[in-house]
Amino acid sequence: MLNKKVTSLEVAKLAGVSQSAVSRVFTPGASSSKKTNELVRKAALDLGYRPNILARSLITGKTKIIGLVVAYLDNYFYPEALELLSGALQKNGYHVLIFMATNTSGNIDNVVEEILDYQVDGIIAASVGMSTNLASRCSDVGVPVVLFNRTQDDKRLSAVTSDNELGGQKIAQFLCDNDHKRIGYIAGWEGASTQRDREKGFTDELKKNGQNIFAREVGNFNLDEARQAARKMFTANQIPDAVFVVNDHMAFAVMDVMRYELGLKIPEDVSVVGYDDVPIAKWLAYSLTTVRQRANRMVDETVSILIDSIENNSTKPRRIAIDGPLILRGSAKILDNYGV
Amino acid sequence: MLNKKVTSLEVAKLAGVSQSAVSRVFTPGASSSKKTNELVRKAALDLGYRPNILARSLITGKTKIIGLVVAYLDNYFYPEALELLSGALQKNGYHVLIFMATNTSGNIDNVVEEILDYQVDGIIAASVGMSTNLASRCSDVGVPVVLFNRTQDDKRLSAVTSDNELGGQKIAQFLCDNDHKRIGYIAGWEGASTQRDREKGFTDELKKNGQNIFAREVGNFNLDEARQAARKMFTANQIPDAVFVVNDHMAFAVMDVMRYELGLKIPEDVSVVGYDDVPIAKWLAYSLTTVRQRANRMVDETVSILIDSIENNSTKPRRIAIDGPLILRGSAKILDNYGV
DNA sequence: TATATTACTGAAATCGATTTCTAATAGTAG
DNA sequence: CTACTATTAGAAATCGATTTCAGTAATATA
16 A cells, blocks of 8 residues: 655665665766666656655755745735745745744744754745844854845844835825825834834935824734724824825725725825735725835845855845835825826 | 754763763653753753754654645635644644645646655645646655645545535525526636536526526636626626625625726625635625635644544545535625515 | 776765664662 | 562664765776
8 A cells, every 4th residue: 555655775776776876866966877877767767766855955954945934924915925935946946834923823933943943944034023042043053044024133134125215205205296284104013124114214205395294003014903093093183184004904904994984085085005015906996006015026036145045155144125116096196297 | 153053962972971862852752861851951952952853754754744735825715724724733743835836837746746755744735636646646655635625536635625515505595585686607717626516506506596697707716817707797788686706806806897897886786795705805895795614614624634644644535525604794785584 | 008087886974863672770579 | 688670771773865985997098
């Protein structure tokens, strides 16, 4: 019933060569004669032999596994990113071992310890932070770490983000240019660099235009809290005429509350702008004006940093911020003479 | 700079015991004295030692890795399922190695070969099929396979789905009960069991109510094709007064076309029903009546089948279809006297 | 034809753990 | 105090590959 696993030794026996010879045939860059090659490949095919990656890893020290820590799969930017990441790594012969850093498991550090147990070649931390302690463990054992869609100060860590500060600026500029006078902001979790950078760019640029944030609430990257924030902001005495919600995912929730609970018209009563340009943003029900995070560019950079670190032992951490355009859709008012 | 990896031998040296002793301390179920235990744990902590899972796997034959093949992360049922799956497996000490079976890589079989190279303990195939050839390779090497949200005839494969046929019936019954007379259907990819089963239950139950499908188009689980299908169906001479779209994801696209391109009112002009109850279905912009796939139950079953197969060598494949309720929301008309 | 190079080969060491086997020690019963 | 059983310890085999090493065969050079 069980054929059990086929080992290189059995192939060697069938092919009438040494076990080393079999290994060499399957090791790129090793030398073997045409004849051995044929013999071995034929025997391997007959037996259905494929090299055991784990055994190989044990001696080469490379597993071709990348550990991916991810927290918010309900924000649809991440499934998209995950798909691209996994695809790109696959193309380079790597695979992704997933670790959920959900509320359930609490501490990220434990998760990363587990990752290291698997002798991964590298780690991608998507929208989660890392303790300094842990960062040093990774750098000690020579496992490169790339933060995806998050930065933090630790100099040992590479990071790839969109240019969040610039994105915030673009939004502020856009709203001011289109004559909005009471501009609100719904924030994400304050611990996240995305939140901080977007807000900084946003408020800085408002100031340059002689404005301040007119109302501010916190949604913590959580839909329920975002709805709560919207209710509060838009039942006040004087409501904003525009609101920037720190990401698309929360912006959708905010729009629903505004339209279906509070009877506000978008963009006639209030303009709404998000950030990410997830696929839903262009669905006609929302048609959300937003800054695009170029997931494919971000993924390309992440993968190339990682592979470069692994294969060329390049140890210098890099930080990359990718510019993304403001995508104009129906959720924000535009003056007739804007951009002409 | 690089502390390099710490091995059990170094710990043994520091603790003044044999390497076997170190191993025993970290092997659950092995015996060691309290004293050795303390010595070893202290030394391990000092050096930052953790056992190398790969080396362990080599000899135990268990990797604690589950291969997950997944195709459609843009259907938001899957990120949710992935999150639950990964979480549940993590709780049991397993981790998920992801393999994208996207259009890019074409053939699933290659992907599964790659999975097997990693000596995974089990495989979850989410909404993808497997060739018989491959199924036998898996059963040969004793790797259990569970199909998630898909069935196929091969008897060696376990499968967990929602009760798609029953779900289809419920929808038909509901639409008939609420006085719809021209009921349309927008289908998914014909190769998928979910598509076939849902349609079968649906049409069977329509027949019992003396009706047939009034109009039928194919959307192939693809948003653009779904939109195309909607345009065709709802610009015909006589349009349906209700439509069942094979999954939520496509239903949203269909609703957008109906409302924003064709000016139809939902549910006044047409009732719309979906299937899955993804999180977006309850967003007020869609408020979609749909059959719930109980992702958590499906995941629990999947994980328990898998772990049972792995740890108890239970080899009998199982098929599970989980009943899910019809969730009534605003996208479908309901008669005043319905359900009273 | 003799010699220097190169291309391959198989035996054996290695990676880092678990596990079997044998021996020693501790604990218990009579 | 002896005999017997449980615990525990270390040495060595093992998992399935890669890689070093040393030697042989094939080819190139003089």
